[in-house]
Every structure is written in structure tokens, then in C-alpha cells.
Amino acid sequence: MVLSETIFAGEGVSGAPVDGAGAEPTLRQQAVLDAALALIVDPKATLTMSSVARAASCSKESLYKWFGDRDGLLTATVQWQAARVRGVPLSGGAFDRERLVESLERFAADWLTVLTGDTSVALNRLAVGEAAGAGGGRNLGRIVLENGPVAMGRRLTPVLELGLKAGLIAFADAGEAFRDFFGLVVRDVQIRLLLGDRLQLAPSDIRADASRATRHFLALYGVDERPERPSNASKGKE
Amino acid sequence: MVLSETIFAGEGVSGAPVDGAGAEPTLRQQAVLDAALALIVDPKATLTMSSVARAASCSKESLYKWFGDRDGLLTATVQWQAARVRGVPLSGGAFDRERLVESLERFAADWLTVLTGDTSVALNRLAVGEAAGAGGGRNLGRIVLENGPVAMGRRLTPVLELGLKAGLIAFADAGEAFRDFFGLVVRDVQIRLLLGDRLQLAPSDIRADASRATRHFLALYGVDERPERPSNASKGKE
DNA sequence: TTAGTACCGTACCGTACGTTACGGCGGGTC
DNA sequence: GACCCGCCGTAACGTACGGTACGGTACTAA
Structure with a gap:
């Protein structure tokens, strides 16, 4: 046509x-x-x-x-x-626990900042709405998905791998570890925003949330002062 | 009119x-x-x-x-x-660690089952789409929110309080603890479904996810064999 | 039998919006 | 200048849909 x-x-x-x-x-x-x-x-x-x-x-x-x-x-x-939106690459150098924490926190803070922005909320709303129909704009959802969680995972995975190689964290599947980090960072914030809940995070809130998510993530996957911990890295089935 | x-x-x-x-x-x-x-x-x-x-x-x-x-x-x-959808009350009795784990796992599994169902995805899509406009159906988002995350929190909080009183878990704010549990359970599943990602969890997957989320949650908030742990419950500012 | 009630099916109206078509204008090129 | 091309502004068309009106039908009650 x-x-x-x-x-x-x-x-x-x-x-x-x-x-x-x-x-x-x-x-x-x-x-x-x-x-x-x-x-x-x-x-x-x-x-x-x-x-x-x-x-x-x-x-x-x-x-x-x-x-x-x-x-x-x-x-x-x-x-x-x-x-x-692309960017925020990880600056090279010696990778110790300090830098891992800094990378994760910066990552979580950046992600929360983008996620809670008007633009992100509006675009996700648009994509979600468009994903309803059968033949309609089937691309939008995939594009947003690709530039949302998937892109976040692609950008975070190298950091996790570095942490793994440096012996700072331990996991069997980087994808699963990332998804847990995702959950700890985002929690119910995104769905609440999408459903219209008034909820604005001040920069201090975002910093606190990023710090908490990083702390919790390291509590789950960190290998600091607790060598034996069969609970997280044992599910190596997928 | x-x-x-x-x-x-x-x-x-x-x-x-x-x-x-x-x-x-x-x-x-x-x-x-x-x-x-x-x-x-x-x-x-x-x-x-x-x-x-x-x-x-x-x-x-x-x-x-x-x-x-x-x-x-x-x-x-x-x-x-x-x-x-209401229901799934918590059956009474002595509340030990066994029953806490069972409650959390059952809770997470039920939640994931509902969340990944066609009906839930469709209704959330509808509510998200309707929450876009200014004057439009402003109620839908609130209703879904109320019957989604909020209802989940209302139902889970008593369980957490019981665990707290039984000395099985420790937290300063039940709401924050619940939100972490939410993140560990849902992770990126809901947003991916809403954006149209094909992704169906088999009952075995849901069971595994519920078990993993519960394990991780208890690793963060449990007071089992590690009495000192200032990382999770210390942020009592809100 | 008659009146009233609740409902179905359908035609209808007004509007919003996606899409197309057309007239006009400025800025290049020969 | 003549011509073409890309673009703006706007009118027009078709359709989808929210909302309304109206006739017809089954049931109840006096």
C-alpha cells in the first residue's frame, strides 16, 4: 500500500x-x-x-x-x-570490593532515576497499552523491553562477571543474579508508577534505595566474611 | 446527566x-x-x-x-x-521457622500464579493504559493497585509480624520488608509480561521461584544462625 | 384485558481519529 | 524565467466507538 x-x-x-x-x-x-x-x-x-x-x-x-x-x-x-539513554559505561581499573559496591550503587541509582522519570513512565505506559491488541503495534513492547530490562542486564552483566572473577561475589547464573538485583532495585516502584500512583523519589531517596539494594544483593551473593552459604548459588539447574 | x-x-x-x-x-x-x-x-x-x-x-x-x-x-x-481472588488465609497454630517458610513460599507461589495469569496481565494492561490520560478512568489504576501490591502487602504483613514476634526474622519496618519480598518474588516477571514478552512459568518454575525468593528473603531478614547483621534492619529512618 | 416493568435488538447521532488528497509556497536547478 | 521538489496547512473521507432513542417482547399484577 x-x-x-x-x-x-x-x-x-x-x-x-x-x-x-x-x-x-x-x-x-x-x-x-x-x-x-x-x-x-x-x-x-x-x-x-x-x-x-x-x-x-x-x-x-x-x-x-x-x-x-x-x-x-x-x-x-x-x-x-x-x-x-545509552551510556554510563564502567570505568576501568583495579576491581576491588569498593569499586564493585560503587558500580552497583551507581547502577541502581541511574536505573531508578530513569525508571521514575516522566518519560520512562509515559513510554512504558504507551508500550504496555499497545501490547494489548493482537495485530497492532507489536514492536513497541519489544523495543521498550529491549531498551529496558534487557539493556540493563546487558550493561550490568560485565560488572557481575568482574565481581565473580575477582572473587567478590559468587553465582552460577549471571542472568539469575541480575534478575535478583533487578527485583531488589525496582521492587514495586515501576508497577505502582505505571498504575498511576503518585510517588516521586527524591535524589536522596534514590541514593538510599540504591545503597539498600546493593547491600542486600551483596548479602545474598557476596563472599565476604561467610565462605559457606549454600542457599543462593546452589541452584545451578538453568 | x-x-x-x-x-x-x-x-x-x-x-x-x-x-x-x-x-x-x-x-x-x-x-x-x-x-x-x-x-x-x-x-x-x-x-x-x-x-x-x-x-x-x-x-x-x-x-x-x-x-x-x-x-x-x-x-x-x-x-x-x-x-x-481474595482468600488464602493463614492457618493458625504454633509459628516456628518451618511454618514461616511454608507461609512465605505458599504466598510467593500464589502471587506468581495470579500475576502470570492471562486475567491479571490483561487487567493490569487495561489499568495501565487507562492511567495514561488526564481526566479519564482514574479509578482503574487505583483499584488494580489496591487489589494488587497493596492487597498482597496487607495479607503478608501479619505473617511477617508473626515471624518478628517469634524471633525468626528481624526488621524495623514491615512495609520495607514486604517491598523487598515483593521484589524478590516478582523481579522482572510482571513488567516483561505487560510488555508482551512471551513467558509462561510452569508450576514447577513457580515453585522454584517461590522457594528461591523465600530463601533469599530469609537470608536478608532471618535471624537464624547469625545474630549480628547490621546490614538490613539498621536503616530505621522511615 | 390492560397497565407497568424490565429487557433485548437495532438503528441512530456526534465525535474523535487515522489516513488521504489537494492547493499553495519557498528554494533549489537548468 | 520555467520547472521541479519537498514541505506546510487544511479540507475531506471512512471508520470506530461512546452514548441515546425507539420499537418489540416476555412477564407480572391488578
Whole structure:
């Protein structure tokens, strides 16, 4: 049906570099995506093609030319936001217990900060809502999932492996260890936010939560002053 | 606007008992709510007033008479589903470590079973989606929240208090302890399900997860063979 | 029999929104 | 200047859906 090539269908019109799953949006398109993002985050605004066009001062015709359809626009918006969250790499050096704690705490704090942000809540809401229908925007959920828990795991796993190799922590499955860390960090915060619960964590709260999660995680997986502890690392079945 | 009294506005038309926040729906209305629930759960069905009327073999006029508007129907449906999940009380008796572990494991297993069910996923999706807009169905999120994490906490807290009084576990704040247990049980399961991730836990998986969560929770809060442990219960600031 | 009640089925209305089409404008190129 | 191209602004179309109105039917009660 759509005969014009969008930024997701094959090679882009302009000579933009291709990374992963599509061409880079042009500056104009980035402005449009930012406008869409603002509309998604704004609680008293509705996200329609018309509202995006109005907010971005562009025509709906351009929206359809650039993004194909509504789902394409949403997908591009989510990817656009996801692209700017990357980072926070782990600085190298000697890896002792001090640095492990620092890495975990920083990680948990960063994660909680992102998670409780308006943008993250709005995008997760959007993706969850879109994941309901059968044939609809099936991509959104996967994209958010990929840039949410999965990305967090990908970024944390090297830290855990370093801690394992340094003899600071012990686990059979890094994935399981990560999921426990995830649970200790996030707890019920995300679902409460998604369900509309007013709940804003001040930076001091986030720091305290990150510290507590790290402490608890190390209490479960740490090999400090308690060598024998068959309770956590023994389930090596998966 | 609506001049007819619905099952939520004041005393019900029929002499139904009132419990908490509204009258009990009649049998016919219960059938309608079941039909709505089935539509919500069905991934390839859309929930509209017309589809509910068609599925329940009733007229839309009756829907509006009984439930006021779409939001009232959704609210009644969520409450109807929530009403049938209650239960699983804790059986009395001597409370030793054995029974604490059993209670926690049973609790975690029940919770995971409900959480990963199609109905729970669908209702949470619905509530999350409805929590997006500004003036829309502001109740749904609160209802699901109330019958989800909050209800879980209300049901688990007595168990924790018993464990505390029996000297089996130690904590300063039962709410914080519960939230840690929540995180250890749920981890990333719920958000992954909500985002559309295929992920079904077999009963054996659920049992294993419940056991692991309980083990980890007791490793954090238990006072078994390690009396000194300043890491978990010392943060008594809130 | 008649009136009243509760309900079903369906047609209908207004609106919101996704999608398409069209007119106009500015900025390049020959 | 003539032409084309990309884009803006807006009108228009089709559909989906929330909400309302109305006729028809079964049942009850006087």
C-alpha cells in the first residue's frame, strides 16, 4: 500500500548511516520525534497524528511520508528516546570490593532515576497499552523491553562477571543474579508508577534505595566474611 | 446527566448487600461482567460497549443503566474479578521457622500464579493504559493497585509480624520488608509480561521461584544462625 | 384485558481519529 | 524565467466507538 520508502523500509532516502534496524532520522524528523515525545509525556495531551503535526509544525502528509503510519511514528519515537539513554559505561581499573559496591550503587541509582522519570513512565505506559491488541503495534513492547530490562542486564552483566572473577561475589547464573538485583532495585516502584500512583523519589531517596539494594544483593551473593552459604548459588539447574 | 441509579451510585435498586464501595451486582450483571472479562482477556477481541453487549446478549441500554458509562463498566469488571481472588488465609497454630517458610513460599507461589495469569496481565494492561490520560478512568489504576501490591502487602504483613514476634526474622519496618519480598518474588516477571514478552512459568518454575525468593528473603531478614547483621534492619529512618 | 416493568435488538447521532488528497509556497536547478 | 521538489496547512473521507432513542417482547399484577 505504502509506495514511498520510510525510514524503516529499506535504505533511507538520504545517505544516513544505518545502525541496526533503520536509518537515522534527519534533524527535521528528530524535531518531530521530540514533539511526539513531549506529547506522550504530557498527561493532559492526547497523542494523535494531528496533534503531533500541530506541535511539530509539520504536515500530516510529511508524517506519513516519513514514518509510514501511526505505528511507525510511535516506534521511531520510542527508538529515538532509547537512543539517547545509552551510556554510563564502567570505568576501568583495579576491581576491588569498593569499586564493585560503587558500580552497583551507581547502577541502581541511574536505573531508578530513569525508571521514575516522566518519560520512562509515559513510554512504558504507551508500550504496555499497545501490547494489548493482537495485530497492532507489536514492536513497541519489544523495543521498550529491549531498551529496558534487557539493556540493563546487558550493561550490568560485565560488572557481575568482574565481581565473580575477582572473587567478590559468587553465582552460577549471571542472568539469575541480575534478575535478583533487578527485583531488589525496582521492587514495586515501576508497577505502582505505571498504575498511576503518585510517588516521586527524591535524589536522596534514590541514593538510599540504591545503597539498600546493593547491600542486600551483596548479602545474598557476596563472599565476604561467610565462605559457606549454600542457599543462593546452589541452584545451578538453568 | 445520568438520572438512573447505577450499582455504584447510592443504594442499589435491588436489596443487595453493600460491601465497601458499592452494591453487589445481580446474577445477570455478573454474567455481563464475566463476558467483559473474557473480552478483556481475549487478545484478538476489542473491548467496546457494543462487543460487551453482543457477547453478553444484552442491550447497550442495559449496560448504561446498570453501570452508568464505560468507565463504570470497567470499574465494576475489575472489582468483580478482584472479589474472587481474595482468600488464602493463614492457618493458625504454633509459628516456628518451618511454618514461616511454608507461609512465605505458599504466598510467593500464589502471587506468581495470579500475576502470570492471562486475567491479571490483561487487567493490569487495561489499568495501565487507562492511567495514561488526564481526566479519564482514574479509578482503574487505583483499584488494580489496591487489589494488587497493596492487597498482597496487607495479607503478608501479619505473617511477617508473626515471624518478628517469634524471633525468626528481624526488621524495623514491615512495609520495607514486604517491598523487598515483593521484589524478590516478582523481579522482572510482571513488567516483561505487560510488555508482551512471551513467558509462561510452569508450576514447577513457580515453585522454584517461590522457594528461591523465600530463601533469599530469609537470608536478608532471618535471624537464624547469625545474630549480628547490621546490614538490613539498621536503616530505621522511615 | 390492560397497565407497568424490565429487557433485548437495532438503528441512530456526534465525535474523535487515522489516513488521504489537494492547493499553495519557498528554494533549489537548468 | 520555467520547472521541479519537498514541505506546510487544511479540507475531506471512512471508520470506530461512546452514548441515546425507539420499537418489540416476555412477564407480572391488578
